[in-house]
Amino acid sequence: MSADTQDPAVSDPAQPVTSKANEAVSPSSKIAHFPADKPLELDSGVELGPWQIAYETYGTLNADKSNAIVVCHALTGDQYAASTNPVTGKPGWWSLMVGPGKPIDTNHYFIICANVLGGCLGTTGPASINPETGEPYGLSLPVVTIRDMVRSQARLIDHLGIDTLFAVIGGSMGGMQVLQWAASYPERVFAAVPIAAAARHTSQNIAFHEVGRQAIMADPDWRAGNYIQENVRPTKGLAVARMAAHVTYMSDESLHQKFGRNLQDRDKVTFGFDADFQIESYLRHQGMTFVDRFDANSYLYVTRAMDYFDLAKEFGSVRDAFKDTKTRFCVMSFTSDWLFPTSESRRIVKALNAAAANVSFVEIESDRGHDAFLLNVPEMFDTIRGFMTGAARARGIPAPGEEAGA
């Protein structure tokens, strides 16, 4: 193993949260460094090196290394799936799903969650230092793809000495990575759970991302991507990008229930452009808190990776992407998700059926839109729990509640 692993810093919510810039270069999580002679080969043809991948683990790897699960995070997620985020001080983004006794049970499985390539919490991304210049990469970082993200995770798994993953699980962009894992490394993935995902980014998805990118690039403080060197931040542009994207993560119904046409701290409209409505105030708040934890250039890179994702283009067809697969799939969608609608999940299921794959498909009734996969949706938890138990039985590892002698 050429890469070395640092011990994770213990995150303590009582401590002041660390700055985003520090976390991009030297994260508080575990980290694997790969030197220049162990580069990462990217879809763009570039060999990226040296590079690093920041990750967290939860639970214990068993003796025959058969209980490892990779959790893949979404666009603005991070490696802190089930532990306190050092930048925000908030609990892990999937702490409802991952933990002791949770559907992805850390008492039984060894969970690995890595920051994506192009991200901003410790894995090589545009805010990392370019060793050739000693300055942040900015736009000199090659464009990365979902497949590149998965390649980097596979290198991490190699580094950890794990051959086959028990499962790969993730929602949204995390679900895209799950599909890519299953397509690129079928023999290394026993079970795959793509949630609220798609085998391609649709034209509408690309359109929304382009709006966000243009908002960032229109901010005078973006400085052609060199804002870190020039000591400014395109906070306004990034906040607008987040506001636009946030709307796509919710359903009309959930917005209506939560805010309706309610006014914000006032009895009547002001005949001005202040945030009269609660929804305006909410979105502005979402935008402003997002810029504290996310890097604008990372937003460009990671949205681009999603836009380029199209399994059918890579393999000829989605069916061919999963030809002869032995992986067990559990595809999941939500009724009110219009960003990654059920029709896209069905497309995956049809292709898996055509490949005679072992597949379950569950559409969950929820009015919470795309974000439902992050929220408290008991039917989703029941489904994941059941699927994991069935898969554990098939894999011959003890499922929660089924230990030998228990």
Add this chain to the structure above:
Amino acid sequence: MMNLAPTQTRPGETRGDHKVVASLVPHGARVLDIGSEDGALLDLLVRERQVDGRGIELSQEGVNRSVARGLSVIQGNADTDLADYPDQAFDVVIMSQTLQATYAPREVMSELLRIGEQVIVSIPNFAHWRNRMQLLFRGRMPVTKYLPYEWYDTPNIHFCSLRDFVELCRELDAKVEKAVALSARGNKIPVNAPWWVWNIVAEQAVFLLKR
């Protein structure tokens, strides 16, 4: 698919027609159960016959319950979704009490015979003597404990008799390897009888077919 012909069992009890179906499935077979309801038959097959089992179920609630109990089930429709599967994808394809509710039973049967090496179909027998009596003496469409629907609300849109089904199999060049006549409760009718007798006394039957 819903279970369209209710069979009377106590909770936790294995349905008689399920026991018969299970007895026809080889150990370790690759099985597709079409109309798998809440996964009861699939679960039985996985436990007792160690099959590699999949299910298709029309109701989302049934699908979600099945997946939560660890079974591989997708939401789908027999009339439209069987076309996705490759030829001979399964050792055994099962359609239990569902064929009579499909839009195009003949096409569905062709698909079953295409994707499965063996096909197990169970159907209610519309020519059972109670049904014959109701039609003959009351002049009304039969409504029985076993088939409790009125003509206007029945999901069973393509009823047939056992003889009709055997005739369809002949037209499709499907060989009936085995046929088991059952009562409404799913008990085997323990007599050897010619087809015309079964067509009167059996309330349902299970067929094992091969191309």
